[in-house]
Amino acid sequence: MSEAPAAPPHASADPHSTARASGAPRPLDLLVTPPAARAGWRVLPARVAAMCAVELQKLRHDRTELYTRAIQPALWLLIFGETFTRIRAIPTGDVPYLDYLAPGIIAQSAMFIAIFYGIMIIWERDAGILTKLLVTPTPRSALITGKAFAAGVKALIQAVVVVVIAALLGVALTWDPLRLLGVAVAVILGSAFFSCLSMSIAGIVLTRDRLMGIGQAITMPLFFGSNALYPVGVMPGWLQAISKINPLSYQVDALRGLLLGTPSHLGADYAVLVLAALLGITAASSLLPRLAR
Structure with a gap:
């Protein structure tokens, strides 16, 4: 009589032995030994993006x-x-003044959004949110x-509105995708700096009251001390000196060169904006714990 065939292996093999063979951690092991932490260079961009997304979620509830x-x-x-x-009071060469003004108004509207961003972080402190984040x-x-670049995205939405209005008024803007991408980068970098300045x-x-007063005190000097409304050449010497250290001037110069094709210094403009944003992030990060005390 022939020997009976060997029984096939049971279908429900031990999952723990399979996990050990594949090198994957067992579920119970995670209760004793936490998984290996991700490298810092992977964690930081993800958390920046998460913080930016949290800030932008607020727009869904209140536009x-x-x-x-x-x-x-x-x-x-429309007015200015x-x-x-019509009166041709400001010399802008061959560029109509409305065309010359439009990039300056884009930068101005972005700055006005970002410069009061510190009020939001003080509100988060008062609500206890900031302490939990820290x-x-x-x-x-x-x-x-994350907060700085969320302010940049909000400013970018505002810039789109200004571009649409300017186009309806007949401003000769470029529609080159690469140039528009450069415009978006300049708007985001400038807004990141001014929002970090506000948070600093x-x-x-x-306190919100003090910040509101200081914000109102510096916005108009920053605006009028730049090339947003008039060329640097028509300014008095002391105002030209202020314009040269004003990041808004470099943002406007980049926007004007990209949107209108006027002579500009894009390399220097972007270098100043990147440096200003990095310095702003560093300063605001170092001062952030003072709000949670």
Whole structure:
């Protein structure tokens, strides 16, 4: 009589032995030994993107800010731009004044959004949100960078509104995709710096009332001390000196060169904007713990 065939292996083999053979950690092992931490260079961009996404989620619940902030640049273009184009009071060469003004208004509207960003972080401190964020493993620089670039994205939405208004008014803007991409980068970098400037001031003054007063005190000097409204050559000497250290001037120069094709210094403009954004992130990150005390 022939020997009976060997029984086949049981279908439900031990999953733990399979996990050990494949090198994968067993579920119970994770309760005793945590998984290996990711490298810092992988964690930081992910947390920056997460913080940026959290900030932008607020727009889904309340878009009023975007609508109301579109009024001021529209008034600048419709009233100030159209009037000074007719009287030819400001020398802009062969470029119509309305065309010359449009990039400056884009930079102005982006700055006005970013410069009061510190009020939001003070509100988060008062609500207890900031303290909870600071006790997480997320680096302070990631928190600040996420907020700064969220301000840049908000400013970019505002810039699109200004570009549409300018196009409807007949401003001769470029529609080259690469140049428009450069415009987006310049807007985001400039807004990142001004939002970090606001958050740095918030870390010094610690209250919304003081920040509001300082913000109102510096926005107009920054705007009028740049080349947004008039060429640097028509400024008095002391104002030209201020314009040369004003990041807004470099942002406007880049926007004007990209959108209108006027002579510009794009390499120097972007270098200044990147350096200003990095310095702003560093300063705001170092002052952030003062808000949580």
